[in-house]
Amino acid sequence: MGHGRWSTADWRDWAGRNTAGRNREEIFTSRGLLPEYDPARIRIRESRDGPDNAASTPIVLASDxxxxLGEVARILMQDKxxxxxxxILARKPVSDPHIMAMAVGDATCDRAPLQATQFEADIRLAEQMRQLFVEGGGGGNGGESYALPWLFCGTKTATDSFEKRGKRGYLFSFGDEPILPYVTREEAAQFLGIRLERxxxxxxCLGLAQRSYDVFHVILREGFSATDGGFHKALRTWQPLLGRRLLILDDYRNLAELVVSAIQVAEGVDPDDAASSWANASAAASVRAALAPPSSGFFGTWFR
Structure with missing residues (x-):
């Protein structure tokens, strides 16, 4: 998938008709998992080059x-x-973005702990995102199933970017909770349609995804991580996995700007230049804080 081309005019028209002035329940009207977004029924998700996107770059956005945190999905759909x-199209850190959206939950208690759209390059992405089931579940088991997108992308996606050009795509997940330490065989079979020996x-799961994606996670200082105690619990589970590709965002309303800037920096832009490029002062401050290293030092190997 990934035909067509993003148009700002199409987006304004679509958002005006479908999301402007609406609350989360009015935007996301699905009350259950739709078969077309069920990973267990998906054989493969493809990002392929085409006449409109000759050098496609797959980008995965996996939101808790x-x-x-369903509010993050609302903000994305109304504006961001x-x-x-x-x-991304204007700044061109990468060529021809193909974006797949994923909704992430908790495999131990949710009906739909993972959903996945197609890779899309035009307004069809927004149409599919709106059809995702924002379950709003989760449980008191100390985390969410953030490893499910990694396992899915590592086993059920195929991209021309990697297969033809040897260039990895980008996989971003966003959430406020610790990551659960494993995906069970039963969860993989039930929710992904994947048979694991153990x-x-x-x-x-991260290692599988990293073969063809540069993987990042954004801890949102909301919900579980709004307090220092919750935040540090989440941090202890994420930091050993991702190191400097773990980003901390103080205001989820600036998530889109952070994703764009993180891709820019991964492609060689100076972090301070990336942050300073945003005219909105709040966005610039949030991005600068998220991109700052843990202590002062050399940026040359940032993300690498």
Whole structure:
């Protein structure tokens, strides 16, 4: 998939008709998992070059939709998806973005702990995102199933970017909770349609995804991580896995700007230049804080 081309005019028209002035329940009207977004029924998701996108770059956006974090999905659908795509096209840190959206939950208690759209390059992305089931579940088991997108992308996606050009895509996940330490064989079979010989650790799932994606996670200082105690619990599970590719965002309303800037920096732009490029002072400050290293030092190997 990935035909067509993003148009700002199409986005304005679509958002005006479908999301402007609406609350989360009015935007996301699905009340259950639709078969076309069920990973267990998906054989493969493809990002392929075509006449409109000759050098496609796959970008995966996997958002936690448990509890209050469904609000992140609402913000994306009302405004920030347009910012994200149009700014990638304008700044050109990568060529011809093909974006797949994923909704992430908790495999131990949710009906739909993972959903996946197609890779899309035009307004069809927004149409599919709106059809995702924002379950709002989660449980009190100390984390969410953030490793599911890694396992899915490592086993059920195929991209021309990697297969033809040896260039990895980008996989971003967003959430406020610790990552659960493994995906069980039963969860992989039930929710992904994948047969595993044994349970897979989060690190093993990450390794599969990293073969063809540069993987990042953004801890949102909301919900579980709004307090220092919750934040540090989450941090202890994420930092050993991702190191400097773990980003901390103080305001989820600036998530689109951070994703664009992180891709820019991974492609060689100076972090301070990336942050300073945003005219909105709040976005610039949030991005600068998220891109700052843990202590002062050399940026040359940032993300690498």
């Amino acid at each position: 939709v448990t509890g209050s 998806l347009g910012v994200l795509v149009s700014e 349970d897979a650790t989060a690190a093993e």
